[in-house]
Amino acid sequence: MDTPERNQIGTPVAKFEDSPVFNYINNLSPIKPVKSIHIGQTFNSLTFASLPSVFTSPHVISQKESRFLRRHHLSDLSKPDFSGNGNEGNPSLGVLDSVQLPECSVPEESFDPESSIKEVGGPSNEHSNLAIELPRNLKYDCGSPDCNPIPSDGIKMDHLPEITATPASLVHFGQEVSEERQHSFESRVEIQDICQVDQNRDEGAECDWENLISDAADLLIFDSSIDTGVPKEQSLELVNHETGSFASKVPQCNTDELQKTQTVGLVNSCEKIEMEDSMSCPEEVRKQKEMDKTLHASSSALSSKQVISGPSEGMDEEAEKCISVGGKPDSQHQRGMRRRCLVFEMSGAQKKNLADDSKSSSSVSSHSDVKATDDQELVPLKPGNSSSPCMLPGIGLHLNALATTSKDCRVVKHETLSSGRQLISMRSSITSFHSVTSGQLTLTTSLALNSTEREIGPADNGMLVQDASQASTFGVSEEFNSSSPKKKRRKLENVVETEACKRCNCKKSKCLKLYCECFAAGVYCVEPCSCQECFNKPIHEDTVLATRKQIESRNPLAFAPKVIRSSEPVSEIADDPNKTPASARHKRGCNCKKSSCLKKYCECYQGGVGCSINCRCEGCKNTFGRKDGSAPGGTEEAEPEEEETETCENNGAERNVQNNEVQKDGEQFLDRALPITPSLQICRPSFPLPRSSSGKPPRSVLVGTSPRLHSSQRPGKSDFLQPRYKFESILKDETPEILRGDCSPIRGIKIASPNRKRVSPPHNEFGMSPGRRSGRKLILQSIPSFPSLTPHHETNDFPSRFE
DNA sequence: GAGTTTGAAACT
DNA sequence: CAGTTTCAAACTC
Numbered sequence: 001m002d003t004p005e006r007n008q009i010g011t012p013v014a015k016f017e018d019s020p021v022f023n024y025i026n027n028l029s030p031i032k033p034v035k036s037i038h039i040g041q042t043f044n045s046l047t048f049a050s051l052p053s054v055f056t057s058p059h060v061i062s063q064k065e066s067r068f069l070r071r072h073h074l075s076d077l078s079k080p081d082f083s084g085n086g087n088e089g090n091p092s093l094g095v096l097d098s099v100q101l102p103e104c105s106v107p108e109e110s111f112d113p114e115s116s117i118k119e120v121g122g123p124s125n126e127h128s129n130l131a132i133e134l135p136r137n138l139k140y141d142c143g144s145p146d147c148n149p150i151p152s153d154g155i156k157m158d159h160l161p162e163i164t165a166t167p168a169s170l171v172h173f174g175q176e177v178s179e180e181r182q183h184s185f186e187s188r189v190e191i192q193d194i195c196q197v198d199q200n201r202d203e204g205a206e207c208d209w210e211n212l213i214s215d216a217a218d219l220l221i222f223d224s225s226i227d228t229g230v231p232k233e234q235s236l237e238l239v240n241h242e243t244g245s246f247a248s249k250v251p252q253c254n255t256d257e258l259q260k261t262q263t264v265g266l267v268n269s270c271e272k273i274e275m276e277d278s279m280s281c282p283e284e285v286r287k288q289k290e291m292d293k294t295l296h297a298s299s300s301a302l303s304s305k306q307v308i309s310g311p312s313e314g315m316d317e318e319a320e321k322c323i324s325v326g327g328k329p330d331s332q333h334q335r336g337m338r339r340r341c342l343v344f345e346m347s348g349a350q351k352k353n354l355a356d357d358s359k360s361s362s363s364v365s366s367h368s369d370v371k372a373t374d375d376q377e378l379v380p381l382k383p384g385n386s387s388s389p390c391m392l393p394g395i396g397l398h399l400n401a402l403a404t405t406s407k408d409c410r411v412v413k414h415e416t417l418s419s420g421r422q423l424i425s426m427r428s429s430i431t432s433f434h435s436v437t438s439g440q441l442t443l444t445t446s447l448a449l450n451s452t453e454r455e456i457g458p459a460d461n462g463m464l465v466q467d468a469s470q471a472s473t474f475g476v477s478e479e480f481n482s483s484s485p486k487k488k489r490r491k492l493e494n495v496v497e498t499e500a501c502k503r504c505n506c507k508k509s510k511c512l513k514l515y516c517e518c519f520a521a522g523v524y525c526v527e528p529c530s531c532q533e534c535f536n537k538p539i540h541e542d543t544v545l546a547t548r549k550q551i552e553s554r555n556p557l558a559f560a561p562k563v564i565r566s567s568e569p570v571s572e573i574a575d576d577p578n579k580t581p582a583s584a585r586h587k588r589g590c591n592c593k594k595s596s597c598l599k600k601y602c603e604c605y606q607g608g609v610g611c612s613i614n615c616r617c618e619g620c621k622n623t624f625g626r627k628d629g630s631a632p633g634g635t636e637e638a639e640p641e642e643e644e645t646e647t648c649e650n651n652g653a654e655r656n657v658q659n660n661e662v663q664k665d666g667e668q669f670l671d672r673a674l675p676i677t678p679s680l681q682i683c684r685p686s687f688p689l690p691r692s693s694s695g696k697p698p699r700s701v702l703v704g705t706s707p708r709l710h711s712s713q714r715p716g717k718s719d720f721l722q723p724r725y726k727f728e729s730i731l732k733d734e735t736p737e738i739l740r741g742d743c744s745p746i747r748g749i750k751i752a753s754p755n756r757k758r759v760s761p762p763h764n765e766f767g768m769s770p771g772r773r774s775g776r777k778l779i780l781q782s783i784p785s786f787p788s789l790t791p792h793h794e795t796n797d798f799p800s801r802f803e
Numbered sequence: 804g805a806g807t808t809t810g811a812a813a814c815t
Numbered sequence: 816c817a818g819t820t821t822c823a824a825a826c827t828c
Contacts (some may be wrong), residue, residue, distance in 0.1 A: 134823090427811065503825075504823080504824090505823065506822080506823065507822085507823080508821080508822065509812095509821090509822065509823075510824085511813070513813075513821095513822080513823095514811080514812055514813085514822095515811080515812060515813085515821085515822045515823050515824085516822095516823080517823085517824080520812095551812095554813090555812095588811095590810080590811090591811075592809080592810070593809085593810080594808080594809065594810085595808090595809065595810080595825095598811080599808095599825070599826075600809095600825055600826085601808080601809045601810055601811090601824080601825060601826085602809095602810080603810085603811075606824095643821080710810090
């Protein structure tokens with residue numbers, strides 16, 4: 001296969017070389033180059049490992065450049081159309097323009113759209129152009145050249161070659177620069193194949209995918225930067241030679257997007273690369289097999305790279321770069337910014353997930369891999385997820401805890417994916433991740449599950465919410481990934497409704513105090529915010545982080561999720577006593593005096609949870625559960641921490657109910673409960689609860705990266721609740737699914753009671769009810785919520801805990 | 804949209 | 816730790 005392709009490629013190249021002028025002309029007129037070069041280029045880039053030809057031949061370069069430029073132009077052009085905003089303070093745009101102009105003396109701007117139309121051969125409609133441009137623009141914001149999602153078939157055909165060409169060119173560069181890099185690209189390509197397979201399955205969701213892709217592009221960009229790690233610089237340099245800074249950025253983005261984007265052309269190219277044998281349409285089975293292989297390879301590569309690249313700082317820088325590149329002032333752009341901030345971590349997590357998946361159990365491999373890819377895509381979306389403030393309410397400013405982010409991403413996935421598959425993938429990913437860091441797979445897995453569940457919560461709260469605006473994309477992604485889209489949708493909707501619109505109206509706090517909802521949620525302020533003198537923006541990242549640290553130093557729990565939520569919407573909770581928030585409570589409790597805990601002034605009520613012992617409210621009438629225990633739904637809520645434990649143990653029936661709830665919610669509740677802040681998530685899991693006499697875990701130091709860790713532990717009473725849940729979740733996780741059995745109710749009972757008893761050594765640190773709590777507490781301690789963060793500690797802790 | 808109420812956060 | 820002040824959301828009109 002290689003030889004023939006090479007030959008084919010070679011001829012065109014030679015031609016071009018012969019007539020450089022022709023090339024230049026071609027560049028000017030997008031139509032010709034695309035048609036003539038289409039096949040050749042794709043094959044070339046893909047098939048040829050050695051790219052000297054590319055470099056030698058100005059044609060190729062020019063073409064590439066032109067492509068990049070075109071897209072840029074398109075994005076720019078489209079920008080005004082969509083956003084109507086010029087380049088708002090995006091220096092990058094200006095740079096891009098400058099770059100483009102010199103190279104393409106002929107105004108491609110007007111040209112490009114037309115060219116695209118011409119290429120298509122179909123009737124040229126402005127609408128069609130716009131449609132095309134939109135995806136491009138979106139992608140472009142991300143810096144990705146994906147034309148894949150092009151709506152119209154004809155358009156697709158024409159554009160595909162171009163797209164493929166870019167990636168291919170990238171691949172070439174990588175090869176030349178370093179074999180490692182090439183490997184990474186190939187792996188990416190492989191990943192793309194996987195994505196394609198998924199796409200094939202979900203052909204219906206293409207439209208959504210476009211959005212998703214665009215959204216994900218941001219994340220992807222980060223990933224790319226991370227993935228490339230050292231090689232990244234090389235790639236940048238190479239790119240720079242040709243197109244300049246912009247180009248350099250673009251290729252990275254492209255690669256990332258390519259992975260996620262699923263274009264036929266890409267698929268073919270990928271297949272060619274890896275499968276060279278199967279030029280014909282590859283079968284899904286084959287693809288899957290290959291995907292598995294590729295995933296492993298890619299994941300390994302990615303993981304290694306990630307480890308090397310590490311931290312958020314790099315991430316941030318790149319994020320900024322990407323943003324600058326995207327350089328669109330549009331609301332979307334801002335969203336992207338926000339997401340990035342929040343998602344960042346997500347992206348990293350995604351990468352990790354991939355690697356993890358590959359590493360993770362072979363059994364899951366094929367599915368998990370696929371899932372992983374899907375998850376990645378999903379993750380970005382969610383962050384819109386985020387609750388992810390959006391995505392995640394608390395996820396925190398993002399930058400702080402990268403590790404957390406990864407978890408967050410996972411969590412997000414978890415939420416989206418209620419299906420076993422997803423869970424599995426999650427586990428695997430987590431496990432692998434942990435293994436990398438700490439090396440304790442088994443423990444980590446269980447923990448990971450817990451963490452993931454917990455994480456879900458945060459996503460709901462904050463960061464995820466951010467993307468809520470993009471919920472549509474989510475829905476698509478969710479459907480794609482999850483076997484039970486309905487639930488996911490529901491959750492997403494809820495999230496969107498409740499937290500999606502995190503916005504503040506701060507006037508004096510500069511959005512640097514907990515008064516600011518955005519800041520408190522760990523999210524940057526965004527467009528919808530009407531704050532004044534806002535410092536809670538990526539630009540002031542340092543300030544934000546510093547302030548955050550200060551606040552955390554004062555109160556480690558400051559950014560912890562205030563409310564441990566149940567997954568169910570408030571309405572449901574209220575309606576359903578069984579579902580009640582027994583599991584959900586406000587950590588610190590409220591202090592309401594006049595609102596009777598019946599208004600949103602009450603944080604408990606606002607969080608849709610019942611008041612607990614922790615509350616000092618007066619005249620509590622919280623519909624979700626009264627402080628005195630006379631909760632409408634049940635006594636459960638009344639006194640969350642202590643009562644819950646007691647009730648569970650005391651009342652068999654109640655216990656069952658609770659267990660069921662817990663188990664049911666297990667995923668949901670736990671996630672929500674703990675979740676809000678990534679830091680918290682990390683912290684909690686990683687640290688044993690305060691039971692240790694001091695209350696502050698020694699690990700804090702490790703966790704140390706984020707003060708949050710401390711917070712997680714400290715929390716006093718409320719924390720116990722969380723641990724408990726954690727414990728339950730852990731139990732679930734620990735027990736193999738098979739062993740667990742499907743019967744939820746039974747499961748819950750069995751699992752809960754036995755484990756607790758087992759674990760419960762006689763500890764009454766808190767002086768709570770002795771037996772039960774102590775056991776739970778111990779369990780909680782034993783459970784290292786986040787091994788990954790504190791590998792050493794966890795390793796140490798694990799043996800003792802589990803034993 | 805302005806003003807009031809409310810309770811958390813911040814401060815002392 | 817308690818009391819006070821500040822703040823911004825929630826609420827009312």
